[in-house]
Amino acid sequence: MYIVSKIADEECNVDTVSLSLDEVYQLSVRVLTSNGMADDHARAIARVITAGQRDECHSHGIYRLLVCVRSLRDGKLVGDAKPQISELSPAIVRVDAGFGYSQLAFEVGSKILVEKARKIGIAALVINNCFHFSALWPEVEAIAEQGLAALAMTPSHSWVAPAGGTKPVFGTNPIAFAWPRPGKFPFVFDFATSAIARGDIELHRRAGKDIPLGWAVDEAGQPTTNPAAALKGAMLTFGGHKGSALSAMVELLAGPLLGDLTSLESQKFDEGVGATPCHGELVLAFNPETFAAGKQADGERFAEAMFDAIVGQGARLPSQRRFEARVRSETKGVQVSAQLYSDVQALIRG
């Protein structure tokens, strides 16, 4: 079905497959729909999977299809959930994802979020009852493309101990932010408030490698370099008590504020299945034109002077590696391991 070119030049190993971005997208849609996912959900998820593969965030590329299909087959996930939109106020739009994946809920809700923020300067998108596996940068970047700043956060499952403790309470609780830069890639960051992503500990376990001290404690609460012991124990937050405080804020703003689950409650809801976390998400949009009250040009100038002062001393802005990969992928396509490609193709039914 797909034109797959095995490249034999010096850029690639023989065991990789080269795909165009459209091929990644079409493959993703086919895998998901052939496993019973509704077409609108499949397309929304395929868009973020393609973006992940494009930016060489491999854990958010087509690898995720394996996880999605397992959830479709085994989990509580509703593959054809209809997102229900309600306007909570002139500043807040809520989308009940109905226990489907978050992406379609974000797509339909973010259009209204952007309209609201354009009109009154600040607005919030509340997503409730969604299964959430994707990075947050595609979402804040989509809002920044509309000329708005954006802040997004979600809880996950309770894997991370609070500062001063050794038992899991928090999720890995990502927080992402984007600031629009006319004619340039936005300023974007998207990081877990845990010291490291849970997937990185998993990768170390599979590779039989130790993890650094500071990532986790074991079940007895002792610092550990053993990834298996870490996964049974508790991960730690980044930045000590400050990172821990920030992680608690993510829980509160993207959980209880929205009447939705904390990571502890999401873990309970999972009932030991080990599925993708199910909870809420909060996205805020800020319109500089409204906030700056006539001084938006000054604001842009000050922001660019700050970026210049960072880059000018040889430091990097966040997300630059992703943007470099994006430029490459958009002209040359992406490389996927032949094994992964074969595993993904094997998911196609019918």
Added chain:
Amino acid sequence: MYIVSKIADEECNVDTVSLSLDEVYQLSVRVLTSNGMADDHARAIARVITAGQRDECHSHGIYRLLVCVRSLRDGKLVGDAKPQISELSPAIVRVDAGFGYSQLAFEVGSKILVEKARKIGIAALVINNCFHFSALWPEVEAIAEQGLAALAMTPSHSWVAPAGGTKPVFGTNPIAFAWPRPGKFPFVFDFATSAIARGDIELHRRAGKDIPLGWAVDEAGQPTTNPAAALKGAMLTFGGHKGSALSAMVELLAGPLLGDLTSLESQKFDEGVGATPCHGELVLAFNPETFAAGKQADGERFAEAMFDAIVGQGARLPSQRRFEARVRSETKGVQVSAQLYSDVQALIRG
């Protein structure tokens, strides 16, 4: 004028002075007004100084009167600025502080902020052109007392290097958050995104003590334990590249978004005087009743279960030391060093 009791019991050294909270407040008002500050500004500042002394945040207690009076006598500060309120939208109120201190601008603006957030669920307070020296916790706590969650941030002066760099770009850029807990002290944090407060490096310098590695680099960009070299070089952010990204977000949301200065620009505005930074501030308020759409009770229950899981394992919530001090101070008053008390009294004119 003030009833000062020298306590001689075992709780105090002979060189401290015991003051009631009202005495702290009255002393603060008198010092400020006798140095030409308008009465409304003096009372607003005296309230936060009293709160700082009460919570045993000594660097934000009556010690600050020394700094305020110096700024009144020498700086660009306008001691009788009239805060100008404008409504930028149904969701945003702006207060132009007119190059006065921030506290009065916050007091007049936050009343409208709370009204707006009550009405449409989320609202923003923009303060422009303010001199800012106070902690942010009194502000987010004041909003949490109204049953709302609050998030506040400001830049400062460019003292802090970005991750991967060695030259100052960011301010110490505090970020503060409060979550209301019915019948209890709120969940509150207020931290600098620098590894440590600048005042702590200053205290080490005065005491002739080394600072730990990781706080700062010297002018040549080398890690240093010498506080004087650190103050001439650049401070570092907490939490590596994540703390650095967060610090950049504080700059953008509390500076350029508001058409106001970054820490780099605030430093330029200072023209080498070394005065209190002058810039903007952003405060957001969130109404759980609106956001939770009928599930506020669930949200409160999930939040309290999370706090129980933290405290139940022997970890502490942020701000507990302050709250313990507050309970003490409200019954027993506060202890101030006799030297500081004498220095502060000497500021009174006329």
